Each structure stands twice: as C-alpha cells, then as structure tokens.
Amino acid sequence: MSEVKNPKLSIHDLKVWFNSGRDKVDAVKSVSFEVAEGESFGLVGESGSGKSTVLRAITGLAPYWSGSCKIDKASLTGRRRSREFFRKVQMVFQDPYASLHPRHTVDQVLSETLYLQGIKDIEHNIVRLLSNVGLTSKFRFRFPHQLSGGQRQRVAIARALAGQPEVLLLDEPTSALDVSVQAEILNLLNDLRNEQNLTFIFVSHNLAVVTHMCDRIAVMRQGEIVECLLADQLGRGEISHPYSAELLEATYG
C-alpha cells in the first residue's frame, strides 16, 4: 500500500466481525489504507466484500472491530465517537428511501441536524443547505414520500453537510437511483468536494462510478483489499490481480 503524506484518515490492520464466539463472522480481515486530505478514495467490491462494513466501523456503527483507525492523527476507540468526530466525519447512506425518517419533513431533518451540530441561525442555514444541494425552498416542508429518489438523496447529502464536515463517507450513494439521476448526484458530489475541499471515501460495486469519482481505488474481496489502483490505471486496464480483471470484465461485458 502506497504511503500518503499527512493522511487525513489512516486505517491500519482493521478487522471487523459480527457475533462473538462460535457464530463469529469475519466481515473485514486486516484492511489498511490511508487517505490524504482532499483526496477521493474508492472502495469497490461485490456484496459481502466488507466494503460498507469498513465505513460502519469508522463511524462506530459496527459492533466489534480491532486495529487502528486515525482521523487527523487522533485514534478512534470502541464504538463511541466524540462530538468533534461527528463534526468532522459524516456519512451518506445507500438507500435514500431508508435513510430519511418517514414522519419528518425535510425541514425537521435539517433543523434537528443543525441543532445537534450546535449551529446557530438555523433558519438561514436550512435555506443555504438546500440551495447547496440544488433544491429550492419549496421542498423544505415536504415529507420524504413527497420527494423523488434523487431529491431524497440530495436531502441526505444536505444533512451530511450540515455540520460542515471535512470527510464524507459515501456508501453506494447512487446505486438505488436511475442513471440520469445518478449523473446529477455524482456531479453534485464532485462540485461540493471542490467547493468545500472535502475528503471522500466512496464505496460502490460499480467500477465505472468509482473510477469516475475517485483518484485511488482499492478493490475488495471477502474482507480483504486485493489490489490498490490509481483511477487512470484502471481506466487504461492496467491491473494485475485476476479478481480486478474479473470485475472489469463483468462491467464491460
């Protein structure tokens, strides 16, 4: 694994497992990588490869993990995360239909988030957040069921950005969306990253999407990183591990 100077996030020998004792399932077996500030790092793999579990371990949503995980050189431990961590690191989930509370309006979602992040002037900030993700204020008082999939994902992104984080963890943010909407969301994410100098960790099963979004890509299989590539290398097909080739083949057809 290539060394990164001044890593924003560094993960070393991360292991994640579910259930203890006899039913123990190793979801991630010894994963290490580093992400520089402002970089976009991709994790690609098929279902069960543990790519989403890595994100969940970072955010403290995974039950058991070991290894070291540092954000700005500060080590994370256990499942508890500090307020500062949540201010710095935020996550966007895969399914925009499941990641918004069905009984809360967009307004409620954002104002609660802003309140939790300790941000004053909630009124003004809600309007700002909505316009940042390309939604007009007419969407402000709608319930999730009154929004399309793309609009919901925009709201989810606005929520993640409310506390002005530095690192954004993206767990398959477009796989539940139509391709035309996917293009819009990917463009939005790229714009936001440029404007706010965000660091991305982008998880996806789609090689083309990851290559489009990321500078460096790690290919995962069965809880391990099999290969780490530059996006340009992948685009030119310069890969060495047979599994990556298999994935590439499947994507191209």
Next chain:
Amino acid sequence: MLCIDNLWVKFPTSQGLFEAVRGISFSLSHERLGIVGESGSGKSLTGRAILRLIRHPAIVKANYITFHEQNVLDLKEKEMRKIRGRRISMVMQDPKFSLNPVMTIGSQIIEAYRQHNQASYKVAFRNALEMLEAVLIHDPERVMRCYPHEVSGGMGQRIMIAMMLIPNPEVLIADEPTSALDVSVQRQVMKILDNLVTERGMGLILISHDLNLVSEFCDRILIMYAGRIVEVCDAAKLRQASHPYTQGLLNSLPRLSERVPRLTVLQRDINWTEAASVRG
C-alpha cells in the same frame, strides 16, 4: 407471436387517474426484445399487463393483446391460467420473494414439474436435476435439498429461471432478472438465460433499466419514457440512437475508458411526454 395494440394502464389516485402506461403498441416474434426505461416509465407494468397480473383498482385497457391470434383480454381467468406460466412465463426481480421459504428447492421444482406434466415422482426428480444442470448448477442434488434462504442470490435466480422453463413456454418475460445480483453474477445469469432462450427458440421480453445489459442480450430495444415508447432501435445500433432521451441516458453513464470531470446530465424535454408513442 405476441401483439399489443394501444395498451393503457391507469391508477386512480386522490388527484384523479394516474396514467402509468399511455397507449403503447408493439409486437414480439421469436426474438429477444428489450424494454428499457427509468423507474416510473411503466416498463414493469407493461410486462405484468400482458399476463393480466395487474389487479383492481388499476385499469388496463388495450385495443387488443393477442397471443397466437387469441385476445388475452377476452379470456376468462381460468383460461388465462393455462397461458400464464405455461406458455408465457415471467421471471421476477428478486428470487427471495418468488420461492416458497418453507419448502426445499427440490420439492418446489418437482411440484412445478408435475403440475405441468403427467409424470411419476422419479421422472420429475430426474428432470429437476437436468433443469438445474441446464442453469449451470454444479451440484444439483445438494441444491435440491436446500431451502431458499440457504442459496445465494445468483443461485436463487438461476433456480427461478429453471422453474420458469419447466413447462417450455413460448415467451419468457424477465423483469429486471439480474438487478438484485452482483455484477459478475449478472452476466453469468444473463448468459444462461440467453442460451436457453436461443436454444429453444423462445421469445424473450427483457425489462431492465440497464442499457448496456439490454443492448448486449437483445435484438431489438424499446425505450420507454413516461408511459410511452419514445424510440425503437436495433440493439446493435443503440449507440446511434436518435432520440435525445436515449442519447441522454447513454451519455449520463460514467465510462471507464474516458474520465471526464463532469458527467452529462440528461435534460428532460416536456415535448417527449406529449409526443406520440412509437410502434415497436
């Protein structure tokens, strides 16, 4: 073989009737026809309407849906059951919801086989084994003893395909058969499906949102937008499609070979919704 003329599907809502499919016409011979569209374009409803699987309160209307010169819409439910599953089969998106969770896979296949053929248990068992081998399952005897939750998604979908093919249908409607599967398994399942369809000379209607997949496994493609067919083209010539919607869809896909800073975003035109449906 199958002709559909001016098919409408409408749903009553609190704001009046919602027209999900708006007057589409197409025909299918012994070929592989792809129906592509985004969510809400009415592509799945079209497939269901052919098999008369759309329930009240939705309204299905068409001048005719003929299958071998017989209007499906005039048939009684009892006669319809003879066609559904026997002569026109359907593979759904998620195998988990199509298999009975409390029966072993073997007994489900055998039961399905005996429903359609007069056969002893032994013959049915042997045929079930052959079926599973036909969909490239390597150890069919073990799989037959499994319950649906014990097999992977790709395996489940192959089993579904095997079951759908038992009565040797003339038309197979596959509604997003691979979208719940991993990419590497997707192609594999599609190839199996494709081989079986071509070997037996069946007609295939492949409903999907995935342009690449459809262009690879179909002869002809209908592109649906807002309940209408906006374009019909040869699968091989998809890249040269003329309609701006088709072009927009193609362009909005990120490509591995050329990295662009921004993806082209599809600009929707209100006129597309109003333009008359193309006959396919």
Next chain:
Amino acid sequence: MSNLPIQDWLLSDEPTSRRQAKLSRLFKGWVAFQTNVLAMIGLGILLLLIFVAVFAPLLAPHDPFVQNLGNRLQPIGSDQHIFGTDSLGRDILSRLIFGARITLYIVVLVAIIAPVVGLLVGTVSGYIGGVVDMILMRITDVFLAFPRLVLALAFVAVLGAGIENAVIAISLTAWPPYARIARAETLTIRSSDYICAIRLQGAGPLRIITKHIWPLCISSLIIRVTLDMAGIILVAAGLGFLGLGAQPPSPEWGAMISEGRRFILDSWWVATIPGLAIFAVSLAFNLLGDGLRDVLDPKSGRS
C-alpha cells in the same frame, strides 16, 4: 373534482410551511378515514358517548341516585321512564347517561396509563438491548402469564375496591402487550439507516427514543389501544359486576348489570340495557380501531 381553496391547500403536495405540512398530513389521513363507513359509524357512537357524558346533567330526565321503591322495576316504555326503572326505582336511562361518564373516565385513564408505560418499557428495552432488555422483558412476561381479569382481581383485592383502583389494576394488567409491540417495532427501527444517520449527528439515546422511535411506534399502539378498548371496558364492567369496581350507588354499567342479574327472568331490561350500552361502545372502539389501522399502519402500503 372541485375543491375549496382550503382543501387544495390541505391536499397540496408542496406545503410551504411547517403548519401546512402537518395539517396536510392529518387532513389526508382524515380523507382516507372518511371512506371507511364502519369506522365512521364507530367514531359517531364514540362522539355520542362523549357528548352524553359531558352534558349528562342536562340530558338525564331524572336524578340517577333518587330511589323510589314504589316505582320499582317499571318495564321499558313506561311513562317518564323510557328504559324502565331498576330494583330501587331509579330511572335506568338517567343511570345509563351518568354511567357514560364513568365508562369514559375509565377508558381515558387506562388509555393514557397502559400504552405510555408499555411504550416506555418497550422502546427502552428494544433500543438499549442486552441485560436491560432481558430484565424488562422477563418482567413483562410475568405480567403476561396471568389471565388479565384474575390479575386485576388480585390487585383490586389488595388495593381495595373503587373506580380508581380498578383503573390502576386494569392498566397494570394491560401494558405488557404494548411493551411487546413497542419493543418489536423498536428493534426494526433501531437498525434502520435514518436512526444510524441521526446517531452520526451525535444524537443521544434519549433524543433518538423520544423524537425518532416514539413517533413511529405510536401509530401502531393507537391502533392496538382502540382495538383493546373493548376488552378494557369489558374488564372494567366485569370488575363492576363482581363488585370490585365502582361501588353502589354509582351507575357504572357493569355494576348495573350485576344488580339487574337478580331480576333477569322477570325484568330482563334492567340487565340488558346497560349490557347493550357496553356492547355498542365496545363495538364502536373496534370499528374505529380497524379504520385507524387502515389509515395509520405504514405497512399496509401508502403509495
């Protein structure tokens, strides 16, 4: 369909203020509820019950407590006493009307206590899990293991007879099923993405339980409570019948049946009239509950 402007405003899919969003959701629920005729009948009966209870002194033709032994056991339809009189010559209609107050009192108190206790126990148990879950659920099991009326009887026997104690006893026996429901709902909600998302904003368990889990549990609890309400009224009446609920001369419906029991062969109406009242109210709650389930239950698909 021609709508009034206010209806358009309420049915709008693009609300422009917090208030409109909220009212609009309520109104849509109401519109859906209105289409259910049986539920509307149930609601009508209950509104009538509330009306009668509130205006009891104005509606009752006689004082429900004044005895007139010379006028006892008058049949249905006699002068001045439409529903006749009971064994002490009291007007049954008036007693029925004042009894509505007691029934309503019991219903409201139980409806407040039992689901709230159940919700608290269930959501805390489901959200925190582990040892807390174990302990709370075993306690719930203990309560569930007894037949409700027997347990209520035991409580009343300890606490002493009376309406308040009857309410407490019924509530104590009624909460475990609600705890079970709330816990089951919490378990599915707990692992959902929107709970993860709010946790990632730094929300603590208290906020998550009260602001995110409760609103989703409450609808299924409301449904269950209205459906159970018939049972609760019957238990209250049962306690009254056994002489452990409302004490004479209070015109509780169960106690009225109990009194009328002695004369059931000669003067059937004394027991039958309050029985019909109990029946009507229980039925009304069941119908209402069914209607509410159609509107509130998110699982029954709101497309």
